[in-house]
């Protein structure tokens with residue numbers, strides 16, 4: 213199993229090398245050279261298995277011989293042991309043929325824990341075997357950062373630096389990043405928005421002297437291992453509703469396009485998915501592009517679903533790679549045009565994208581109204597990101613195909629918006645009840661590459 217860059221100018225790597233490398237050296241993103249498939253019988257055999265065993269069978273074909281079966285099973289067991297629900301990713305019924313996939317029972321209450329806990333364990337095994345250490349730099353609009361810190365804190369062979377946009381994450385998200393006492397994790401509050409954070413992380417990868425000097429690694433969805441770990445819950449949920457005999461659709465609250473791209477990978481592996489629906493908030497660049505209006509950056513407008521306040525959606529590059537039939541020079545050209553504001557998608561690629569993805573958007577008012585109406589209708593208290601998706605799913609779903617909507621975060625991560633919409637204040641789980649009393653530790657930093665690199669160099673162990 214080999215991994216290649218979407219821009220075609222970086223070396224082919226194994227799974228482990230791609231995981232430890234992060235961004236390809238040509239600025240592209242690693243993708244599997246061929247997506248492996250599971251037969252109908254293999255998919256049917258997933259029925260009734262634990263989440264852990266499903267993860268083993270779905271992910272194993274992507275790993276090649278990088279990890280032994282015994283190692284990989286141990287890694288999976290440790291990754292999900294800290295989840296607070298026996299099913300790990302339980303499904304709840306909202307309405308006839310409409311289901312909510314709850315992805316917020318991990319340690320930091322967001323779907324990021326599914327992949328981050330797993331790659332934390334994968335990194336540890338790989339780095340110990342290589343007797344190596346790395347510096348992880350990450351960008352977050354709130355959830356990736358806390359999940360990364362939780363997965364890597366206290367590890368002796370990793371330092372973690374997370375850039376988050378100052379003043380643009382929820383208080384719970386910020387405190388989750390600024391209160392871990394472990395000295396190997398660092399929260400950097402950047403003067404800018406999430407796109408600035410992500411751009412500076414990519415700049416660090418493209419500065420080879422810095423990259424090689426600090427042995428830079430990435431745990432954003434730049435990292436293909438992150439995306440592949442998210443493929444698993446598409447299988448577990450679809451199979452529990454009758455796949456492969458029965459088709460299902462998914463609606464995914466989308467920002468950086470990692471989660472919905474994992475759904476695309478599941479479909480290419482053979483999971484019978486009818487529709488993959490991209491749900492955006494008022495920052496709807498992806499929806500507009502999928503409607504045929506080209507991909508053109510605007511200003512990011514802060515919203516009540518802040519984790520999706522994104523203009524440069526990193527994994528859309530992977531979607532374009534497949535839509536352009538693996539034409540790496542076409543992808544490189546588009547990404548070049550994006551630097552000066554945006555690009556138009558060719559007719560052929562647009563057709564491929566619209567055959568794969570549907571889309572919709574929810575305004576702030578619609579998001580608040582959905583939180584309120586869903587609580588009244590089904591008793592489910594949604595976080596604003598899940599509410600965006602539920603609103604879009606209601607518009608897009610077909611009566612005869614089950615729709616699975618992804619609930620990507622716990623409502624208690626966004627209590628102000630949830631209380632405003634529903635009148636109910638969502639409490640944090642007991643294990644986090646003292647979050648507001650814990651001491652915060654963070655560094656304010658300018659949106660300046662040299663200043664960020666300097667800070668990292670001075671603070672690695």
Ligand SMILES: Cc1ncc(COP(=O)(O)O)c(C=O)c1O
Nearest residue numbers: 355466467468469470471519620
């Ligand atoms: C709660 C929540 N929902 C949805 C998303 C969007 O997911 P993706 O960036 O994979 O599209 C994010 C951020 O990634 C998030 O934190």
Ligand SMILES: N[C@@H](CCOP(=O)(O)O)C(=O)O
Nearest residue numbers: 352353354355356432433519
């Ligand atoms: N919404 C994300 C943004 C980063 O996404 P990633 O999947 O590329 O790590 C966040 O919560 O940080």
